[in-house]
Structure formats: structure tokens, C-alpha cells
Amino acid sequence: xxxxxxxKKMKPTRKDEYDYxxxxxxxxxxxxxxxxxxxxxxxxxxxxxxxxxxxxVELLIREHEYxxxxxxSGAGKTTLLHLLAGLDKPTAGAIYLSHINIIxxxxxxxxxxxxxxxxxxxxNYNLISSLTAVENVMFPMQLCQIPLNECExxxxxxxxxxxxxARAEHLPFQLxxxxxxxxxxxxxxxxxxxxxxxxEPTANLDKKNAEFIGELFERFQSEGKTIVVATHDEKLIxxxxxxxxxxxxxxxxxxxxxxxxxxxxxxxTDGIDEVSKSEEVKKIDEAL
Amino acid sequence: xxMNFAIKDIVHHRLESKSIxxxxxxxxxxxxxxxxxxxxxxxxxxxxxxNFLNFTLFELFTQFNQFLxxxxxxLAAAILIINNHAIIEARKxxxxxxxxxxxxxxxxYGFYLSEVLIICAISMIIAWILAFGGYLILYLxxxxxxxxxxxxxxxxxSFLFMASLLLVIFMFNGWEIRKIGNLSxxxxxxxxxxxxxxxxxxxxxxxxxxxxxxSLNTAIRNLYRKKKKVRQTLVMITLASxxxxxxxxxxxxxxxxxxxxxTQAQGEYVLALGNDYVLEAYNQGYTTFSNSSVxxxxxxxxxxxxxxITEINTFLMETLTEYDIQAIDSRLFTAETIIEQPGVVxxxxxxxxxxxxxxxxxLVGGEDTRLVAMQGVHFDEMVQxxxxxxxxxxxxxxxxxxxxxxxEIYESxxxxxxxxxxxxxxxxxxxxxxxxxxxxxxxxxxxYFLLESLQETLGxxxxxNLILVDYSAIMMEDSLFDKDLFIETITNLLHSKMGEDxxxxxxxxxxxxxxxxxxxxxxxxxxxxxxxxxIIGFNLYQFQRGRVNDDLKxxxxxxxxxxxxxxxxxxxxWELIFLISLGTLLAFIGAxxxxxIFLMDNSNMPSIWVPLGTGAGIFVFFSGLSWIIAxxxxxxxxxxxxxxx
Numbered sequence: 035x036x037x038x039x040x041x042k043k044m045k046p047t048r049k050d051e052y053d054y055x056x057x058x059x060x061x062x063x064x065x066x067x068x069x070x071x072x073x074x075x076x077x078x079x080x081x082x083x084x085x086x087x088x089x090x091v092e093l094l095i096r097e098h099e100y101x102x103x104x105x106x107s108g109a110g111k112t113t114l115l116h117l118l119a120g121l122d123k124p125t126a127g128a129i130y131l132s133h134i135n136i137i138x139x140x141x142x143x144x145x146x147x148x149x150x151x152x153x154x155x156x157x158n159y160n161l162i163s164s165l166t167a168v169e170n171v172m173f174p175m176q177l178c179q180i181p182l183n184e185c186e187x188x189x190x191x192x193x194x195x196x197x198x199x200a201r202a203e204h205l206p207f208q209l210x211x212x213x214x215x216x217x218x219x220x221x222x223x224x225x226x227x228x229x230x231x232x233x234e235p236t237a238n239l240d241k242k243n244a245e246f247i248g249e250l251f252e253r254f255q256s257e258g259k260t261i262v263v264a265t266h267d268e269k270l271i272x273x274x275x276x277x278x279x280x281x282x283x284x285x286x287x288x289x290x291x292x293x294x295x296x297x298x299x300x301x302x303t304d305g306i307d308e309v310s311k312s313e314e315v316k317k318i319d320e321a322l
Numbered sequence: 323x324x325m326n327f328a329i330k331d332i333v334h335h336r337l338e339s340k341s342i343x344x345x346x347x348x349x350x351x352x353x354x355x356x357x358x359x360x361x362x363x364x365x366x367x368x369x370x371x372x373n374f375l376n377f378t379l380f381e382l383f384t385q386f387n388q389f390l391x392x393x394x395x396x397l398a399a400a401i402l403i404i405n406n407h408a409i410i411e412a413r414k415x416x417x418x419x420x421x422x423x424x425x426x427x428x429x430x431y432g433f434y435l436s437e438v439l440i441i442c443a444i445s446m447i448i449a450w451i452l453a454f455g456g457y458l459i460l461y462l463x464x465x466x467x468x469x470x471x472x473x474x475x476x477x478x479x480s481f482l483f484m485a486s487l488l489l490v491i492f493m494f495n496g497w498e499i500r501k502i503g504n505l506s507x508x509x510x511x512x513x514x515x516x517x518x519x520x521x522x523x524x525x526x527x528x529x530x531x532x533x534x535x536x537s538l539n540t541a542i543r544n545l546y547r548k549k550k551k552v553r554q555t556l557v558m559i560t561l562a563s564x565x566x567x568x569x570x571x572x573x574x575x576x577x578x579x580x581x582x583x584x585t586q587a588q589g590e591y592v593l594a595l596g597n598d599y600v601l602e603a604y605n606q607g608y609t610t611f612s613n614s615s616v617x618x619x620x621x622x623x624x625x626x627x628x629x630x631i632t633e634i635n636t637f638l639m640e641t642l643t644e645y646d647i648q649a650i651d652s653r654l655f656t657a658e659t660i661i662e663q664p665g666v667v668x669x670x671x672x673x674x675x676x677x678x679x680x681x682x683x684x685l686v687g688g689e690d691t692r693l694v695a696m697q698g699v700h701f702d703e704m705v706q707x708x709x710x711x712x713x714x715x716x717x718x719x720x721x722x723x724x725x726x727x728x729x730e731i732y733e734s735x736x737x738x739x740x741x742x743x744x745x746x747x748x749x750x751x752x753x754x755x756x757x758x759x760x761x762x763x764x765x766x767x768x769x770y771f772l773l774e775s776l777q778e779t780l781g782x783x784x785x786x787n788l789i790l791v792d793y794s795a796i797m798m799e800d801s802l803f804d805k806d807l808f809i810e811t812i813t814n815l816l817h818s819k820m821g822e823d824x825x826x827x828x829x830x831x832x833x834x835x836x837x838x839x840x841x842x843x844x845x846x847x848x849x850x851x852x853x854x855x856x857i858i859g860f861n862l863y864q865f866q867r868g869r870v871n872d873d874l875k876x877x878x879x880x881x882x883x884x885x886x887x888x889x890x891x892x893x894x895x896w897e898l899i900f901l902i903s904l905g906t907l908l909a910f911i912g913a914x915x916x917x918x919i920f921l922m923d924n925s926n927m928p929s930i931w932v933p934l935g936t937g938a939g940i941f942v943f944f945s946g947l948s949w950i951i952a953x954x955x956x957x958x959x960x961x962x963x964x965x966x967x
Contacts, residue, residue, distance in 0.1 A: 112965065113961075121882055121960050145884045145885060161879070162879050164543055164546075164547045165543060166521045177536065205519065221883070
């Protein structure tokens with residue numbers, strides 16, 4: 035007797051879910067501006083007090099743009115980045131990514147939004163404590179059901195790029211601060227997201243590591259990623275197209291350092307040279 | 323200063339303090355409440371004089387409750403120590419800062435040890451008050467409904483336990499604080515992992531995980547690398563499961579043992595034939611087992627020649643044969659004062675000067691007296707099928723005594739003797755004790771001799787005043803005979819041959835009452851066990867939730883990376899279920915071992931499916947709790963968790 039073969043019902047992958055989400059959006063998708071932040075407000079209740087961390091922020095970010103946000107501690111930089119990443123919900127306002135408002139999305143949809151769009155780099159690295167460096171990098175790929183062998187080879191490739199091949203099997207606490215941050219950056223790149231959000235990625239690092247990370251960000255810029263980085267580090271600011279200055283939750287200054295420029299495949303840059311960018315940065319520093 | 327700092331720290335971390343207090347209080351309340359209840363039921367220590375049931379059953383109940391009490395005490399101590407450990411772990415960073423600003427290690431020690439001791443002392447006081455209140459309420463309910471619960475609140479042991487526990491905490495957690503004070507930076511940074519852990523997975527585990535889902539992978543890696551936490555959780559789960567397993571399996575064991583003993587000691591379907599005076603006393607002997615208000619037997623005129631029933635034997639056998647009953651159990655029943663007689667044992671000793679082993683005969687036992695029920699029987703024709711210790715065969719001049727008599731007045735009954743006097747003949751007789759039987763008759767204060775031997779010593783040749791008939795054959799489903807008709811036939815025979823003073827007494831109702839007494843005691847244990855299950859379940863739930871909250875940052879990172887809440891819930895569930903499986907398995911093995919060692923000495927093992935079913939039940943219960951914990955996990959403020967160090 036022949037056994038009847040049941041057709042195996044395939045579970046939808048995270049990519050399928052994402053594609054389905056995208057299908058719900060009216061076409062054609064306008065390409066510019068890439069991210070639009072409109073009247074964004076975030077309040078935190080601390081006992082009887084209400085602290086306004088982000089106060090009526092309006093911002094347009096174009097694709098491939100590199101934005102550095104500077105400002106004093108408590109100015110609202112981290113909160114703004116977390117709102118952009120969909121890690122928190124604002125009190126009011128909207129964030130549009132390619133004209134899709136991400137604010138009404140539930141936390142599940144936001145997780146899917148993040149995995150395909152955003153690479154997150156935190157000030158305190160936020161590596162999963164019980165996973166090794168390579169497992170941390172593999173994790174986002176595994177979430178997308180990418181075959182294990184591919185995950186492993188891609189993770190090792192990324193670790194090689196950040197110079198950590200030898201530390202692949204070490205747990206986060208066994209790595210130095212700089213190494214942890216490099217693993218976090220490799221993890222942020224695992225799914226090659228179009229947006230990189232980084233919250234003071236060099237704040238806890240020594241000069242050498244900070245320089246290395248500055249070089250990495252320069253490379254992301256050249257690869258055409260949209261980068262938003264909250265930082266005080268000149269090594270990261272010097273590559274930025276725009277510099278935003280935040281104070282008390284507001285954007286008090288939005289300086290265009292240069293036109294959007296990223297390296298073409300032939301390695302040439304179009305736009306204003308590095309020297310002029312540095313001068314703009316100096317002006318910002320003086321203003322602060 | 324330490325006290326001042328400790329109180330401020332407790333108030334400052336009020337949320338954490340409250341949750342730890344809640345966890346401590348529930349388990350301590352359970353322990354103190356159980357202690358009070360067990361004392362009131364008279365099941366904590368063997369009473370000086372058994373006033374219902376008998377020695378063996380009391381021993382069984384006492385062992386069971388002592389065992390449970392010890393386990394609950396250990397669990398309470400473990401929970402307090404683990405909770406204190408959690409407080410100290412959470413203060414690691416503060417300790418490091420204080421060290422950095424130049425705080426003396428002795429001050430550090432004083433600050434944090436005072437804090438954990440204050441929390442424990444508050445927990446103990448509140449728990450004691452709650453337990454006492456609970457006990458009072460239960461006592462009032464019991465006294466109005468049943469009326470057999472003694473007001474016997476516990477004081478001494480509770481305070482001894484509190485003092486010991488504070489001492490253990492002082493030593494254990496104090497040592498832990500000292501150890502943290504001496505940790506290097508990298509060791510402190512390792513958190514719940516070993517600082518020198520080799521994180522590469524073994525190839526076999528790696529290959530196994532390759533084929534498994536990502537949530538299972540993450541869960542196993544988490545467990546594999548956070549061994550310290552896994553160990554703590556396993557201790558908790560194993561102890562909790564062991565208590566629940568012992569509770570429920572112990573109930574089965576006690577119930578089965580009790581009812582088996584009662585059936586063996588009494589026989590289920592037994593008729594007693596004799597003079598009304600003898601029958602009343604004989605029935606009273608069995609009633610005392612389940613009714614503490616009935617007095618034990620006293621001396622009487624049982625040997626009156628008018629009560630002799632021997633002459634009915636031939637006629638009775640003829641009638642019984644018609645009912646397919648082939649044997650009768652003729653007895654001489656009386657109540658006499660016996661005297662314990664010493665015996666001799668061979669003791670192994672060591673010479674203190676030379677250190678050489680040698681053996682020496684030693685006298686054991688004294689000359690205590692007690693009024694007991696005495697019966698002359700034919701051991702091979704008895705309706706009982708006793709559970710016994712010693713030798714029950716070929717008893718000529720020997721004696722068999724009940725377990726309470728052996729346990730209460732004898733030191734080493736099987737090497738000792740029993741003696742009694744025939745006042746009429748002014749002679750004293752001595753018999754070697756051959757066996758101790760589990761006896762429900764006269765609460766186990768009984769002695770049995772060979773019928774002819776007792777007839778001779780008491781000067782009553784050919785005298786029997788009681789006949790027992792086992793009518794189980796009539797009660798069988800395929801039996802053609804009617805029980806009432808059978809009893810009526812025997813009664814008529816007795817009346818016609820012996821007179822109206824001779825009657826038939828069905829002992830089945832007494833048997834049922836005795837079996838019911840076992841069941842009532844078991845029911846009390848079941849109610850207590852349900853209460854325990856609730857408290858332990860609650861505590862384990864709180865503990866596991868705390869454990870999940872400890873991993874909140876890791877879970878928030880998973881979420882920030884794009885993992886859905888369901889994925890995190892699956893990971894949590896896998897982790898919990900793995901620990902539950904291992905914990906319940908360890909508990910099953912441990913509890914079975916301990917039950918066999920401590921409880922099974924005098925008890926009967928139920929079917930193997932009972933312990934397996936109990937283990938499975940506990941596993942399902944804890945798995946359900948794990949499922950609830952996992953399902954109730956939600957990421958509420960991921961950004962705050964991600965920003966914490």
C-alpha cells in the first residue's frame with residue numbers, strides 16, 4: 035500500500051511577512067525623502083514630573099544621507115534614535131519611512147521593520163551575554179531563517195572585516211569594550227540594512243578603537259547607507275553630510291555640511307572635499 | 323551606621339525588597355503553619371502513649387510528616403539564601419563603587435549583611451504571625467466541624483529554626499559578600515557566567531543544535547553558559563518537586579499501607595461467635611483503633627466456664643461445610659497484665675586500650691507491665707494474615723506480641739520474653755517472643771500464644787470462648803449463598819446449642835470504621851498537600867519570573883534586533899521546561915530513594931504507575947506554570963533596558 039504524501043505546508047519566513055507588509059503600501063513608493071519625522075514629541079513621567087525628551091522635532095532625512103546628532107547629555111539624542119528604531123512609541127507625532135508611518139505599527143510589526151531596515155549600534159554595545167561573538171552576529175540572520183551555513187560564513191566574514199576573527203568564539207564579557215563595539219557593528223551589518231542608527235558608538239572607546247569605528251562608518255557612508263549617529267566624536271562627525279544640534283529635546287541647529295555624496299563604484303567622490311567638511315564641523319563646535 | 327545604611331537601601335529598592343519579602347514570607351509561612359498543624363495532629367513526634375491507631379501507623383505518619391517538614395525547612399532556607407544572593411548580586415555594582423571610593427571591607431560586609439538579615443528577620447516575624455493566624459483559623463474551623471484537633475501552637479521549634487536560619491544566612495551570605503569584595507573586575511563583569519568559561523560548544527551538542535529551532539538553540543546556549551543560575555534554579559525546582567512528590571506519593575503509600583495493614587490485621591469479612599460479654603469486649607478491642615474515646619480493654623471475667631464455646635465446634639463445622647467454609651478459628655480470649663522480661667543480645671564492642679574488636683552478651687529490657695489482650699490461637703488456622711517481624715511458624719511455647727506493646731515497653735522485643743501470672747494457680751509463666759505483628763486489636767497492645775499452651779498455663783484445658791469465621795467465600799460474586807441467611811443460620815445454631823446469651827457478631831462494620839480512620843487521616847494529608855502545592859507553586863512561579871526578569875536586558879536586545887515577542891516567549895519556555903524536566907527527574911529519583919529508605923521500612927509500595935503518575939502530574943503542573951510565565955512575558959520598555967549597564 036502506498037502512503038499518501040502530505041504536501042508540507044511551508045511556514046512563512048520573516049522575508050515573506052515583510053514582503054506582505056510592503057504589498058499593503060500604495061505604489062509607486064516615493065524615494066525622497068527617505069525618512070520624515072513630523073511633530074515628534076516624547077514625554078517621560080518620572081514620579082510627579084513630566085520630562086519632555088523630544089520636543090516637536092521636524093526632520094527630513096534623504097536616502098544615503100549621513101547625519102550626526104550632537105548635543106549635551108540629556109538633550110534627547112538617544113530618545114530620538116530609539117524612536118526612529120521603533121524601540122519606543124512617541125507621545126505624539128509621526129515617523130515616515132518611505133512614506134509609511136511606523137508609529138501606528140504594533141511592536142511585532144516594528145520588530146519586522148527593524149530587522150529589514152535598521153542596523154542598531156548602542157553606546158553600551160548590547161551584545162547578548164550568553165552568545166559568543168559569532169553567534170551574536172549570526173543571530174539576526176537566523177531570525178530571518180537564512181540557512182545556518184550561510185549565516186556562519188557571513189558572520190565570520192563580517193567579523194573578519196572588523197578584525198575579530200580570533201575572538202569569534204568568545205563571550206561578550208571576555209571581549210574588551212572596543213571589541214564588543216566592533217561585534218555590535220558587525221551584527222548591525224548582518225542583514226545589510228539600508229539604515230544604520232548608532233548611539234554614541236565611540237563614547238566608551240579608546241582613540242585607536244574610536245578611529246577604527248570612524249573608518250567603518252566612513253565605509254558605510256561610501257556604500258550608500260543612510261546613517262544617523264548620535265556622537266560627540268569628531269572622527270564620526272567629519273564624514274557627516276549634516277550635523278544636527280539638539281538641546282532640551284529640540285533641534286536647535288541643522289547644518290548642511292555638504293551635498294549628499296557617497297563613493298561610486300569606481301571609488302570617486304562627488305561633492306565637496308573633506309577639508310571643507312571639517313571646517314563646517316569646527317563651526318558647529320564653536321557654536322556649542 | 324550599617325543599620326542606617328541597610329534600612330535606607332531596603333527603602334530605596336522598595337520594589338525589589340517587596341518582591342523578595344513576598345517570596346520569603348510565603349515559604350516561611352508554609353513551614354511555620356505546617357509545623358503547627360503537624361504538632362496539633364500529633365504527628366510530629368511519637369506520643370508517649372498511643373491513643374488511637376497503633377505504633378506502626380503512628381511511626382509511619384510521624385516519619386512522613388517529619389520528612390516533609392525537613393524538606394520544607396530546607397526549601398525555605400534555600401529560597402531565603404537564593405533571594406539574599408539575588409540582593410547581593412544586584413548590589414555588586416554598588417559594592418564595586420563603594421570599594422572604589424575607599425569603603426573598608428568590614429563596612430561593606432556590615433552594610434549588606436545587615437540588609438539581608440533585616441529582610442530575613444522581617445520575613446520571619448511576618449510569616450510566623452501569618453502562620454499562627456492561619457493555624458488559629460484552621461483550629462476554629464476544625465473544632466467546630468470535627469473537634470479532634472488539639473490546640474498545640476508551636477513556639478520552641480519555630481524560634482530555633484529562625485535562629486538557625488539567621489545563623490546560616492550570616493555564614494553563607496556573609497561569606498558571599500566577602501567573596502564579592504575580593505573579586506577582580508573581570509570576574510565581577512562575568513555576571514552569572516564563569517569568568518574563565520570556554521564558550522565553544524562540544525561538537526555533539528553543536529550538531530544537535532544545528533537541527534533545532536533558533537528559540538531552542540538560544541535557550542540551550544543560555545542554559546549552557548549561565549551554569550551558576552541553572553544550578554540555583556535546579557536546586558529550587560528539585561526541592562519543590564521533591565516536596566510535592568513526597569506529599570502526594572507519600573499519601574498513596576500511607577493510605578495503601580494503612581488499609582493493607584488493617585485488612586491483614588483484622589480480616590475483612592469475619593464473624594465472631596461467642597457469649598455477648600466476650601463479643602462486646604472483643605469488638606471494643608478493634609473499635610479502639612479508630613476511636614480515641616473508647617477505652618482500651620480492662621480485665622474481666624472472660625475465663626468464666628459458662629463462656630466456653632468449644633462444644634459447638636462439631637455442629638458448626640457441619641453447617642459451615644454446607645457453605646463451602648472449611649475452617650474455623652477457635653480462640654481463648656482474655657485480658658491480663660503482662661510483665662516485660664529482659665533478654666540477651668550479643669554486642670560488638672571495641673577495647674578502648676587495645677582497639678581490638680570483641681563481642682559480649684548484654685542484658686536488654688526492663689520489667690515494665692501493661693494490661694494487654696491475650697489470645698490463645700492456632701497460628702495456622704487464623705483468619706488474620708498478619709504483617710509481622712520475626713518467625714510466626716512452629717510456635718510452641720513462644721509468643722507473638724502486637725506492635726504497640728513491642729514499641730512502647732520493649733527495648734528489643736525479639737530477644738526478650740513475656741511473662742504473666744495465673745493467680746488461681748499462683749504460678750508465673752514465661753514465653754520467648756517469636757514475632758511482632760502489626761495489630762489493630764486493642765491499638766496493638768496484644769499478645770498471642772498457642773491455644774493449647776495458654777489453656778494449660780491459665781488452667782483452662784479445652785476452653786475456648788471465641789470462634790472467628792472468615793466468610794469471604796460467601797461475599798464472592800459467584801457465591802450462591804446469602805450473607806444474611808448465613809448469619810441467621812449460625813445464630814440459630816448458637817441459640818439452639820448454647821443458649822440465647824451466645825450470638826454472632828459481624829466484624830465488617832468495625833473493619834470499615836478502621837479503614838475509614840486511615841482514610842480520614844489521609845484526607846487531612848491531602849488537604850495539607852493541596853495547600854503546600856499552592857504555596858510552593860506560587861513561590862516557584864515568583865522565583866522563575868524573577869529569573870526571567872534577570873534576563874530582561876538580553877531579551878530586550880533580542881527584541882531590538884528584530885525578534886518577535888513570541889520568539890522570546892518560546893525561548894523562555896524552552897529554558898524553563900528544560901529546567902523543570904531535569905528538576906522533576908532529579909526530584910523523582912531523590913524522593914523515591916528517600917521514601918524507600920525512610921518511609922518504606924514499614925510500608926507497602928503501591929503500583930509503579932502511582933509514582934510515575936505523581937511525577938508526571940508534578941511535571942505537568944510545573945510545565946503549566948512555565949507556560950504561564952512565558953506567555954505573560956512582554957517587553958514593555960525595551961529602550962530603558964537597553965540603556966542599562
